[in-house]
Amino acid sequence: MAAGLGATLAATVGTRTAPAQAQADPATITIPGESPTRTNIPVARDRRASGGRYLALLTVQQPPPETGWYATYRVRVPHKRVYALTAVATAPVETPHTEAVGSYLQLSVNGGPFREVARSQPDWYGSPAAWGDLSVLNLGEVELREGDNALGLRVVEPTILDNNIVYVLSLDHLVLRLLPGGTALHAASVPRHRVGEPAHLRLTLNARTTRPYPVHYAVIDYHGQRVAAGRTAIPAGRRTTTVALPADLPPGHYRIHADDGVTSTFARLPAHRAAPVTDAVGNRFGVNVWASSLVPPSRLDECAAALRDMGAGWVRDGQSWPAAEPAPGAYDTAHHDRVTRALRGRGLAVLDVLSPAPEWAMTDASLPLPADLRHAYRYARRLALAAPEALQLSNEPDVDTTRSTGDAHAAFVKAAALGVKDACHDARAEAPLVVLPGIAQTGPFQDLMLANDVVRYADVWAFHGYPDPAQQEDPEFPRRRGRAARARPAAGGRRHAAVDDRVRGLPHDARRSHRGAGAGTGAVPRAFDGGGAGRGERAAVLVRRAAPA
Structure with a gap:
């Protein structure tokens, strides 16, 4: 990695490479990645590559604002047709064969606008392995x-x-x-909308049609009843058309069936929006999101809007501490700050999660905590200045790779909590809620942490309960009264009122959420990147607030 990040990028190349042409199979055209007509990305050698070389971008340097990091290829085809485009390249999300990821790609055809290839995480995750960290990617x-x-x-x-x-x-x-059959219907979609707003079905072809293209469609409700159907035509020379759907459709989940085997779904939301989020009590429904790993950049704002429209008030997200502070005091939080701004811009409250410390801050004995707790103080202080509504001071330290004990983690929590409070005191701003580390299971680690008086430094206590995959029922949580009774002695006998919030995390990655069994078997899923915000989980949250004297 160090050699790759320090490599000098090649200057813009203007070669006279001949355009790629069809090989023995006229329906297939292969374009070598290392042979663009123009590029500002260097080429590397590897005998595993199809031509012994490949295009290799790996840099911390920001791209030229006019062009980005780019490569342009020429290709010659005998007829005007539609082709499926695949690439042997790095996927933008983790795949079964590698945790290494690449940047999201943007694609342009014949000088048209660049558009991000923004597929869902499960779609990318299913990409077949090629060689090394490369996968066979479907680019559309x-x-x-x-x-x-x-x-x-x-x-x-x-x-x-x-x-x-x-x-x-x-x-x-x-x-x-080459796709057989020529022009065909490619997609049918209905934008998210509410009762009282117009609903339009958008039908899209994979290419412009030379003559009107007839399309039949049907809309099916959740119960399997056909509620709308019709026939329309996409005009000659165009790729899309829209059809107005009945205005009296009730709120609910709907499926679309159209010609050429095209299907999709959409939701018609109730007319009234949820009340604006003012604090944790105002809306207790939250969703786990690891946006930097799972949400394409071009879809970030749309994702935030969809979360808000579905009724969520909170989003639990996080960032990599090593990436945010690559050297002591050298902070780079812009990548994550943009995510926070997008979420808050849609009226969502943000619960930010601290990940394990950078390698430069740890020793073998302190893993995953900084050996010098002043680093925890300063980093938490920095995060608090971004004004998230809540800051969780690590995730599942009792089951993650750790050499720390409950009392060591208590010291870390205190240092970070002081950083949060001091940042907001200096900025004369309201401090985020300080959330204790999410604990995966009861036992000595949590008992020792609580015995070291961490409750006095925090506002929220969190416990993650995992169901046994062999049991289909919801997991058992301690009753409110019993939990509150145990929390009071742990807080040094102080008088606190307990509010029991059970927040159901939405599963983003079923692959991770089913790795382990629940407390009944002692097996617990491993934390995701130390933050856990990218994995479905159930959380029971105890909000501490001072009772009147």
């Missing part, structure tokens, strides 16, 4: 004209790789495969 369908064409790829967004904020793209080759 492209319409090419007869003769010469230009395909442009570029990277403008960084990603987090090995705890560094970097721009990453490894590209071996591209493959174009």
Whole structure:
């Protein structure tokens, strides 16, 4: 990694590479990644690559604002047709064969606007392995004209790789495969909307049609009843058309069936929006999100809007401490701050989670905590200045890779909590709620942490309960009265009122959420990147507030 990040990027290359053409199979065209007509990305050698070389971007340097990190390819096809485009390249999310990720790609065809290839995490996760950290990626369908064409790829967004904020793209080759049958319906979608707002079905072809293209469609409700159906035509020379749906559709979940095997779903939301979030008590429904790893940059604002519309008031997110502070006192939180702004801009309260400390701050004996607790104080202070509504001081330290004990973690919590309070005192702002580390199971670790008086430094106590996969019922949680009785002695006998909030985390990654059994078997899923915010979980939260004297 160090050598890659320090490598000098190649200057813009303007070669006279011949355009890629069809091989023996006229329906398939392979484009070597290392042979663009123009690029500002260097080439590396590896005998595993199809031509012994591949395009290799790995840098912390920001891209040129006019072009980004880019590569342009020429390809010649005999007929105007639609092709499926795949790439042997780095995926933007973790896959079964590697945890290494790349930046999200943007694609342009024949000088058109660049558009991000923004697929869902499960879609990327299913990409077949190629070689090394590369996968076979589905980049969608492209319409090419007869003769010469230009395909442009570029990277403008960084990603987090090995705890560094970097721009990453490894590209071996591209493959174009001719789609049989020519023009066909590609997608049917209905934008998110509420009762009382117009609902429009958008029908999209994979290419422009030379004559009106007829389309039949049907809308099915949650109970399987057909509530709308019809026939329309996409005009000649266009790719899309819209159809108004009945205004009297009740709120609910709907499915669309259209020609060419196209199906999709949409939700019609109730007319009244949820009340604005003012504090944790105002809306207790929260969702786990690890946005930097799971949400494409171009979809971040839309994701935040959808979370708010579904009724969520809180989002639990986090960032990599090593990436945010690569050297002592050298902070780079811009990547995560943009996520926080997008969430808060949609009226969502943010619960930020601290991840394990950077390697430079740890020793073998302190893992995963900083050996010098002043680093915890300063980092928490920095995060508090971004004004999240709540800050959770690590996640599941009792089951993560750790050499710390409950009392050592209590000292870390106190140092970080003091940083949060001092930051807001200096800024004369309201301090975020301080949330104790989410504990995965009862036992000596939690008992020792509580015995060291951490409750006095925090506002929220969190416990994560995992169900046994062998049991289909919801997990058992301690009753409110019993839990409150145990919490009071742990707080030194102080008088506190307990509020029991059971927050159901929405599963983002079922692969992770089913790795372990519940407390009944003693097996607990491993924390995700130390923050746990990217995995579905159930949390029981005890909010502490001072009772009147």
